[in-house]
Amino acid sequence: MASASLLKTSPVVDKSEWVKGQTLHQPSVSVVRCHPVAPSGLTVRASTYADELVKTAKTIASPGRGILALDESNATCGKRLASIGLENTEANGQAYRTLLVSVPGLGQYISGAILFEETLYQSTIDGKKMVDVLVEQNIVPGIKVDKGLVPLAGSNNESWSQGLDGHAPRSAAYYQQGARFAKWRTVVSIPNGPSELAVKEAAWGLARYAAISQDNGLVPIVEPEILPDGEHGIDRTFEVAKKVWAEVFFYLAQNNVMFEGILLKPSMVTPGAECKDRATPQQVADYTLKLLRQRIPPAVPGIMKWGGRPENVKEAQDALLVRAKANSLAQLGKYTGEGESEKAKQGMFVKGYVY
DSSP states (O other), X not given: OEEEEOOOOOOOOOGGGOOTTOOOOOOSSOOOOOOOOOOOSXXXXXXXXXXXXXXXXXXXXXXXXXXXXXXXXXXXXXXXXXXXXXXXXXXXXXXXXXXXXXXXXXXXXXXXXXXXXXXXXXXXTTSOBHHHHHHHTTOEEEEEOOOOEEEOTTSSSOEEEOOOXXXXXXXXXXXXXXXXXXXXXXXXXXXXXXXXXXXXXXXXHHHHHHHHHHHTTOEEEEEEEEOOOSSOOHHHHHHHHHHHHHHHHHHHHHXXXXXXXXXXXXXXXXXXXXXXXXXOHHHHHHHHHXXXXXXXOTTOOOEEOOOOSGGGHHHHHHHHHHHHHHHHHHHXXXXXXXXXXXXXXXXXXXXXXXX
16 A cells, blocks of 8 residues: 655656766756747647546545555465465455455545456445445545566566556556556566666656556556665665666656656665665655655656455454554654554565565
8 A cells, every 4th residue: 555645846857867877966946947939840749638637646646645555466365365264266356355445434544546457347245336436435446557577588687567568448448447547567676787678668668558548548657666675775776766767757758648647656765675784764764755856757746655254344444444544644744653563563575576
């Protein structure tokens, strides 16, 4: 799950401003003088859905609310069910997802829900469409659209996300079914480089996905995930993240993506999970905010910071609402962690995780 926030930041730097081994220098204040110019033949693409995209992005990025990720594949959902002794059947998966989308009061803390494709077309155990249950709580339905990671030929054992083929007709169908935003996950591995090829492939794929999504009415969440695996320090993560985000916005602009109609989901800037030199929460916050200020254009409306029996449904829903409320407080800068269980304080890192 991720939280939403509204940030006003300095302009993004051009791709040419980062070169390995160079230091980036940016003024703290930018002054722009505007002069009337004669009309030219240059035109800027305006999506048919432009106004709706902006409205959707602002709704999802509303203060105090975040996104609930329900986009687990059937295989991953099966692992959840197996942990509580249930078979991975369609009926059990339906009951599990019904439990999540029907939590009373969830819309107070959740603004959007990312669904797996099957869930978008699925009904609850009571026969209501999952999408309709979410909309009734003022939660915007979204859809996971990438088709997973595959090896990137010619790279240093790195990956790329597939799914651009057929993305346009699928997005149009998702929109008709009620989805209004999309998620595409791609990753960058620091221990494996990252190679120039992998960074470019990740950025270009995100840009094409974003442009196609907007053309079909879906607000794209742009997520180049910097994997936490590795022994590198926080400064190395920061340098890689700067490079990746510069490349991403370079290609977003080349593909005429409307920045006001996207949402970002950047990774926090942390040391590698196996680094012996751990960072404090304050250091992580400082590095992450520094990255956002240096790389994210001010036009972007928001940044997302992301058992098993009928008699247990109420208990499970209460637990989800507690987590959603904690996420809301964190997004508003009011979370203290008081009263949290030890389990809630544990990290979620899994080395080499694949979903």
